[in-house]
Amino acid sequence: MSGLRRATQEKLDHILDEAECYRALALACEDEARAFRRRCENGSIVSPAHGAFARTIYWESLNPREKALHIIRAEAARHPSWIFRSHCAALIWGLDVPYPLLDTTSIIAARPPRPCIIAARRPSPRDEIESVDGIKVTSFWQTVSECLREAPFSYGLAIADSALRRTNQTRVNLMSHLEKTRGYPGIRQARFIASYADGRSENGGESRVRAFFIAHGYPIPELQVDLPNPIEPARPFRVDYYWELSHLLRIAGEFDGKQKYQDPAMLRDKTIVDSLIEERQRESRLTLLGLPVLRFTYEDLSQPARLDKLLKASGISPDRDAAQRWRDQWRAVTHTRY
Known part of the structure; x- marks a missing residue:
């Protein structure tokens, strides 16, 4: 050379x-x-x-979330006047934005008149602009409102849950913040999604599976429930979902995302094999309580028929009338302007 x-x-x-x-x-x-x-x-x-x-x-x-953030940071450095909003701002604020919303090509190509992604124009008088790590973004709660007004139900629920989890606020608080955007297009949809928000959900995958239960009329489980550990009583088991359908039928549910086997912070110095073995031991001890354990993955979300079969095979039946009521309500809030 x-x-x-x-x-x-x-x-x-x-x-x-x-x-x-x-x-x-x-x-x-x-x-x-x-x-x-x-x-x-x-x-x-x-x-x-x-x-x-x-x-x-x-x-x-890099995963899709990290790729999108890399592009956003580069564009922010190249265009310091740009204001990032909606799903891009949600990423910058550290919220759980489902991967299907992270189409990096839309971030790259975004220009006015598409201010829902990136605004190169001046903000409107009602915009609240802040700076996060040197990047101009809409304020936290304005960002949440924009996302809920635009996103499909399951994606919006993931964002709403993570907003409550991140701020340690309640569903009532979220509704109060949304009142500040009264009259904006999509606000009825945002309120509808927020009415189901629960900050106990620990990640976007758990939220999206719960959205499936809601939309299809399945009983909504309790979240993050501690169960007794028969071997080590001082270390109870926490499960993502818990149904107590009768005194004879109790079911635990777990969402298995890849992150807990890939993220060093979640592995806590354990190898992937160690983590898998620990998970198997934990599940075997849960069976001592007479609890079947359902496991859900991101792949299940793309195959609703498989999710239906899994739940029904476990004895969890949907309420078809409740599912129809939900569909009617969703149609009503998404087919109106305000």
Whole structure:
């Protein structure tokens, strides 16, 4: 490698290293961008947004949430006047935004008149603008309101639950915050979603499964219930869902997201194998209480027929009239402007 090529490579590596430290895409001037684009041809570099780059191996290690945040941070650095809102702002505020809402191409392409994603224009007089880590965003509760006014029920419930969990507030508090956006398009939908919000839900997957129970007329379980540990009484078991349908039929439910087997903070210095073994031991002890344990995954959410079969096979039956009432109410709040 010639001295010039080596110097160019060192410069590009330095730019990429700094971007990775900031958890953003690397921005480059025209000369550097040309050099990056040449490396895109051999696959070592990717360009998820125009004029913004990342090492391929680094980019592919990111989940959709992290990819969206990398793009947002890069665009915020490139356009300091932009105001991020709706699902983008929710990400910046640390809320649980379901992956299907994180279409990174919509973030890249967003321009007025699509202010629900990114606003490059001046904010309206009613907008509340704050700064989070140097990025301009709509205020926390304005962001929550925008998301609930736009999102499908299960996605909105995940965001609403995480807002309550993050702020340690109640459903009543959420309703009060929504009153500040009275008269906005979609506010009836937002109130409807908020009426089911529960901050005890620990992640978006749990919220979306609960949304399925609600929409399909299944009994709504208690959340995050402590059950006795027959082997170690001082360490009770906590389950995500708990149904007590009769004195003879009690069922526990758990949502299995990949995060608890991939996130170092959740593994707490354990290996994935250790975590899996611990989970199996925990479940085997729950069976000593005579409790069947239902396990739900993100894959189940994409196959509602499978979820139906699982619940019915466990003795949990839907109330068809309740499901129809829910559908009628949802139709009423989504087919009106206010």
